Amino acid sequence: xKKKRTSIIDIANALDVTPSTVSRALNGGGKVSEKKRxxxxxxAKKLGYRPNPIAKSLLDNRTHTIGLIIPEFTHHFYSCLLAxxxxxxxxxxxxxxxxxxxxxxxxxIKSTQTLLDARVDGILATISKMNDKFEHLQEVMDSGTxxxxxxxxxxxxxxxxxxxxDFNGAFSAVDHLxxxxxxDILHLKGPENLSTTFNRFMGYxxxxxxxxxxLKEELVLxxxxxxxxxxxxxxxxxxRVDGAFAYSxxxxxxxxxxxxxxxxxIPEKLSVIGYADEPISSFIHPTxxxxxxxxFEMGALGAIYLLNKINNPDINMEIKSLQTKLMIRDxxxxxxxxxEQEVIKEVF
Amino acid sequence: xKKKRTSIIDIANALDVTPSTVSRALNGGGKVSEKKRxxxxxxAKKLGYRPNPIAKSLLDNRTHTIGLIIPEFTHHFYSCLLAxxxxxxxxxxxxxxxxxxxxxxxxxIKSTQTLLDARVDGILATISKMNDKFEHLQEVMDSGTxxxxxxxxxxxxxxxxxxxxDFNGAFSAVDHLxxxxxxDILHLKGPENLSTTFNRFMGYxxxxxxxxxxLKEELVLxxxxxxxxxxxxxxxxxxRVDGAFAYSxxxxxxxxxxxxxxxxxIPEKLSVIGYADEPISSFIHPTxxxxxxxxFEMGALGAIYLLNKINNPDINMEIKSLQTKLMIRDxxxxxxxxxEQEVIKEVF
DNA sequence: CTGTTAGCGCATTCAA
DNA sequence: TTGAATGCGCTAACAG
Numbered sequence: 008x009k010k011k012r013t014s015i016i017d018i019a020n021a022l023d024v025t026p027s028t029v030s031r032a033l034n035g036g037g038k039v040s041e042k043k044r045x046x047x048x049x050x051a052k053k054l055g056y057r058p059n060p061i062a063k064s065l066l067d068n069r070t071h072t073i074g075l076i077i078p079e080f081t082h083h084f085y086s087c088l089l090a091x092x093x094x095x096x097x098x099x100x101x102x103x104x105x106x107x108x109x110x111x112x113x114x115x116i117k118s119t120q121t122l123l124d125a126r127v128d129g130i131l132a133t134i135s136k137m138n139d140k141f142e143h144l145q146e147v148m149d150s151g152t153x154x155x156x157x158x159x160x161x162x163x164x165x166x167x168x169x170x171x172x173d174f175n176g177a178f179s180a181v182d183h184l185x186x187x188x189x190x191d192i193l194h195l196k197g198p199e200n201l202s203t204t205f206n207r208f209m210g211y212x213x214x215x216x217x218x219x220x221x222l223k224e225e226l227v228l229x230x231x232x233x234x235x236x237x238x239x240x241x242x243x244x245x246x247r248v249d250g251a252f253a254y255s256x257x258x259x260x261x262x263x264x265x266x267x268x269x270x271x272x273i274p275e276k277l278s279v280i281g282y283a284d285e286p287i288s289s290f291i292h293p294t295x296x297x298x299x300x301x302x303f304e305m306g307a308l309g310a311i312y313l314l315n316k317i318n319n320p321d322i323n324m325e326i327k328s329l330q331t332k333l334m335i336r337d338x339x340x341x342x343x344x345x346x347e348q349e350v351i352k353e354v355f
Numbered sequence: 356x357k358k359k360r361t362s363i364i365d366i367a368n369a370l371d372v373t374p375s376t377v378s379r380a381l382n383g384g385g386k387v388s389e390k391k392r393x394x395x396x397x398x399a400k401k402l403g404y405r406p407n408p409i410a411k412s413l414l415d416n417r418t419h420t421i422g423l424i425i426p427e428f429t430h431h432f433y434s435c436l437l438a439x440x441x442x443x444x445x446x447x448x449x450x451x452x453x454x455x456x457x458x459x460x461x462x463x464i465k466s467t468q469t470l471l472d473a474r475v476d477g478i479l480a481t482i483s484k485m486n487d488k489f490e491h492l493q494e495v496m497d498s499g500t501x502x503x504x505x506x507x508x509x510x511x512x513x514x515x516x517x518x519x520x521d522f523n524g525a526f527s528a529v530d531h532l533x534x535x536x537x538x539d540i541l542h543l544k545g546p547e548n549l550s551t552t553f554n555r556f557m558g559y560x561x562x563x564x565x566x567x568x569x570l571k572e573e574l575v576l577x578x579x580x581x582x583x584x585x586x587x588x589x590x591x592x593x594x595r596v597d598g599a600f601a602y603s604x605x606x607x608x609x610x611x612x613x614x615x616x617x618x619x620x621i622p623e624k625l626s627v628i629g630y631a632d633e634p635i636s637s638f639i640h641p642t643x644x645x646x647x648x649x650x651f652e653m654g655a656l657g658a659i660y661l662l663n664k665i666n667n668p669d670i671n672m673e674i675k676s677l678q679t680k681l682m683i684r685d686x687x688x689x690x691x692x693x694x695e696q697e698v699i700k701e702v703f
Numbered sequence: 704c705t706g707t708t709a710g711c712g713c714a715t716t717c718a719a
Numbered sequence: 720t721t722g723a724a725t726g727c728g729c730t731a732a733c734a735g
Contacts, residue, residue, distance in 0.1 A: 008668050009416060009476075009499040014712055025722050030714055038720055057472050061418070062712035064409045065727045068357060072452075080438040083429065090428040093455060102473060104420075105451050107441055124405050125450060128357075151357040260638060267640075287635045290608060292615075320356050362728055373706050378730060386704055409729035413711045 008025055010089075013054040022046060048332070062187070064126065071103040074122030078110045083134075083285055084302050088157065088224040091306025092131060103327075108135040116143040129153040129313045134161065136159035140168040142148060149211070157309040158302075167316060169309045170301040176331030177210025180280040180298050181252050183333060185218040187340045189250030189278055190299050192220070192240055194227045195235075197254035198271070204254060207282065217233055230258055239265045249277060256281035256288050256297055259338075263291065278339040293337035305329050361402040370394060379602065382405070403677030412474070420450040424480040426458045431634055432650045433481075436505065438656025440479060447662055449476070456483040464491040477501040477665045479657055484549070501664035505657040506650075507550075515664060515673040517657040519648040521551050524679030525558025528628040528646050529600050531681060533566040535688045537598030537626055540568070541590055542575045543583075543604035543610070555602055555630065577646060578606055587613045597625060603638050604629035604645055607686075611639065626687040632680075641685035653677050 015029040022029070024043065032039045032047040033056075039047075050056075064070045073096055077085050090107075096103050104127055106118035115135050120143075130147055134156065137308055141163050148166055156168035162300045184192050197204035208227070215222050226246065228238050242248055243265055243328050253259040259281030263273065271277050272295055281288060284299035341349045363381070367374045372391065380387045380395040381404075387395075397403075412418045421444055425433050437453075444451050452475055454466035463483050468491075470478055482504065489511050495502050496514055504516035534541050542559045545552035556575070563570050574594065576586050590596055591613060599609040607629030611621065619625050620639055629636060632647035660673045666695055 010497075011416075012498075013712095016712075026713075027715085027723080028721060031721090032713095034714080040720060043720090057468075059413075059471060059474065059712050060407055061412045061474055062727085063714080065407075065711090065729095066414055066713060066715090068359075068727080070409070080434045080441070081431065083431070086428045086430075086434050090455075093428070093453070097454070102469070103451055103453050105441070106445070107438075120405075121450070124382075124408060126407065126409055149358075150360075287638050290635050291638060292640065363730095364728075374729075375707080375731085376705060378728095379705085382730085388704060391704090407728050410711085411730080413713095413727090414729060414731090415712080 013056050014059065014060065015056070018047060018050055018056060019052065022166055024051060030275055033242040068126070069128055070102075070126050071100060071309075072104050072125065072127045074104045074118075074125065074319075076106050076108055076115060076118045076122070076130065078108050078133055078135050080107065084158075084300070085262055086281060087302035088133070088306040091303035091308075093306075093311045094303075095307045095310035095314070099310075101297045101314070102197035110135040110137060112138050112140070119143045123147065123150060123152065127152065129155070129317045131155050131157055131313050133158045136198075151320075153313055153320065154311040155309050155316065157305060165324070167238070167312045169305050169312065169327045169329060171203075171305065172328040172331055173206035174210040174213070176282070176300065176333075177207035177252065178214045179210075179331065179333045180282070180296075181211045181214035181250075182217065183335065183339065184250040184252060184278055184280060185214060185220065187250075187342050188280060190220060191223070191226060191246055191248045192250040192252060192264070193239075193248050194196075195230050195239075195251070195253040195258045196227060197230060197258075197283065199229070199231060207254055230254060236261060236265060240269065243269055243271060243277070251277060251279045253279070253281050256283050256285040256295060259295055259297070260287075260291065261296075274338050274340045280339065288334075296336045296339045297334050299332040299334050301329055301332060361404050362407065362574055363404070366398055366402065366484060370398060381550065385442050399661065416474070417476055418450075418474050419448060420452050420473065420475045421658075421665075422452045422454065422466075422473065422475035422478045424454050424456055424463060424466045424470070424478065426456050426481055428455065432506075432631060432648070435650035436481070436654040439651035439656075441654075441656045442651075443655045443658035443662070444466060445679060447658075450660070458483040458485060460486050460488070462634055467495055468489045471495060471498060475500065477503070477661045479503050479505055479661050481506045499668075501661055501668065503657050503661040503664065505653060513672070515660045515677045517653050517660060517677060519551075519653065520679055521554035522558040522561070524630070524646040524648065524681075525555035525600065526562045527558075527679065527681045528630070528644075529559045529562035529598075530565065531644075531683065531687065532598040532600060532626055532628060533562060533568065535608075535626060535690050538568060538596035539571070539574060539596045540595055540600060541587070541596050541610070543578050543587075543599070543601040543606045544575060545578060545606075546576070552602060578602060582611060584609060588617065591617055591619060591625070599625060599627045600603040601627070601629050603677050604633040604643060607643055607645070608635075608639065608674050611643075622686050622688045628687065632682055635685070644684045644687045645682050647680040649680060 015026045019026045019029045029047050030045045033226040071161060077291060104125055106121060108115035108118055134219055144164055154166045160168040160170055196208055212222055239262060251262050259279050266273055266277055273279055281295050284297045288295040288297045308327060315322050363374050363377045367377045377395050380392045410667050441451055452473055454469055456463035475561055478500060492512055502514045507518040508518055544556055554624055560570055587610060599610050610627055614621055621627055629643050629645040632645045636643040636645045656675060663670050
């Protein structure tokens with residue numbers, strides 16, 4: 008059974024003053040005689056008094072709690088996101104209430120309800136993949152609860168967001184492949200209909216254009232279908248592919264597998280870059296070059312935006328496309344003419 | 356600005372009844388004329404009424420919130436643990452308030468304070484590595500807030516816990532190595548002073564004993580010191596090591612590296628088993644056999660214990676040493692005489 | 704069946 | 720400087 012905690016009333020009774028006086032003494036605000044103030048404070052400490060935030064919340068309609076909706080816990084990306092968020096909110100004295108959507112809209116809707124019911128001061132959300140309607144989030148905004156989107160966003164919601172700069176992330180990767188001399192660069196696209204898939208593909212194209220390399224459609228593969236491995240094998244066998252850029256690290260690993268079977272050495276004959284900087288990338292052989300999206304920073308910045316909006320509702324819409332970091336590892340040929348220093352710096 | 360939510364008083368005024376009546380109608384408990392009941396319910400729905408849990412909490416001193424303290428977010432193990440916990444608590448209608456300790460005692464102490472202040476109904480904690488004092492957790496228990504320990508525990512705290520069965524986990528791994536014919540089995544120990552290190556070592560020894568294999572001290576390596584790689588190399592070179600069991604998957608990878616340099620093929624000449632079933636294990640080549648600790652189940656069970664204790668404070672002390680799952684992958688020789696079915700079953 | 708009263712813990716009026 | 724009163728939203732005990 009939970010023990011009753013000492014309240015300001017207990018202190019008031021013990022000292023023969025009113026709760027008001029105790030409240031004033033403890034909050035420093037009002038005028039209390041120094042003597043009483045000290046008495047009260049010392050007794051409070053002795054009794055282990057801790058203000059009841061529930062009562063406070065009821066009074067001023069703020070909970071100092073922010074709600075978080077993420078698709079899932081078990082991807083490294085979200086763990087980092089979470090860590091970034093937590094680092095900011097805990098610092099600011101806010102609690103974190105966490106819900107998952109499992110990438111399902113129904114659960115996401117439930118989660119927003121839960122958080123709204125809990126009277127959180129604001130909500131940080133990564134909208135789930137399969138979202139077509141955003142009424143539940145619009146409802147959050149209409150209720151006056153600040154909302155900030157992280158990692159994924161939609162133009163249908165007029166609210167701050169922090170995402171990753173997929174275009175430039177992809178661009179920097181393919182640009183690097185070009186710089187080390189790749190001419191025929193395979194691209195494995197991501198899931199259809201995702202803005203990230205589109206933007207990374209755009210980055211790929213733009214880098215080719217910069218280096219005056221013609222885009223060859225046969226070198227761009229959709230990763231959705233089952234015969235992906237077969238298609239990769241076909242490409243590696245029939246075209247003189249010397250570079251590859253994949254939508255994700257996992258897709259890059261598929262390339263590894265095929266290349267291994269075909270006895271194509273990486274990076275000697277084929278330089279590969281993935282995306283997301285999964286921890287696995289540094290363990291696989293050869294270590295995989297990839298694009299780091301800075302999930303921790305993304306979470307932290309999202310949390311900062313949210314706190315800003317909570318504390319100043321009229322604040323200008325803040326949006327940010329976070330810079331990515333190109334992580335060059337052993338899966339790429341070392342640059343020939345390029346200033347090595349530059350690359351090395353990027354790694355750290 | 357957060358909009359004022361409709362309260363039971365708003366409904367009462369609109370319908371010219373008292374808040375009590377509305378409360379009764381909405382909660383179904385009391386006696387309300389059917390007519391009024393329907394009126395009230397319909398208006399409540401129309402106004403989007405949602406009860407304010409803050410007020411309820413103030414009243415009955417329960418928040419329907421449980422606090423969680425974990426060392427960190429970014430290890431896959433904790434992500435799974437978290438997912439397991441969340442699956443149970445959300446199901447049961449509880450919110451999750453999350454704090455991290457970063458493996459530091461000072462932060463862990465702060466976290467307990469935060470959670471106690473927030474009046475959570477119970478706390479689920481993975482105590483941080485560097486804990487020597489447990490007063491803060493004892494204080495939690497003294498306050499009457501149910502506490503359940505997960506993954507790590509201490510005998511100093513008389514409270515329920517869920518951990519992993521390290522002894523049998525290690526035993527099953529080494530037992531398997533013996534069954535596939537290994538005679539000289541290297542063991543890489545974990546960090547000193549950790550019960551897990553001790554228990555896994557015990558499991559290793561017991562398995563050897565079962566198979567009447569003499570324990571050779573030179574085949575047991577402390578992993579703390581820097582020249583671990585050198586020591587592994589020495590072992591692999593000078594003794595005819597044909598099996599290896601490591602405290603963690605990461606340590607197993609160290610064995611991979613050395614074996615690769617020495618041109619010792621895995622699993623043909625050396626079978627390796629790690630511990631923890633990191634996702635990386637399935638991606639590395641060859642895929643690494645390992646021991647799965649079922650972190651999701653661990654979290655889920657911990658949450659169940661906690662909810663039990665919250666709802667029935669007098670419940671018997673519940674403790675559980677969770678069974679591990681041996682994951683046999685390509686890093687082990689296929690069994691010769693052993694009934695293959697059995698092994699395959701273990702994998703799934 | 705329904706209204707009145709009281710109180711959960713606290714801060715903020717307004718009086719004194 | 721201090722006390723009394725009020726209310727945040729809700730439920731429960733008691734009256735009617």
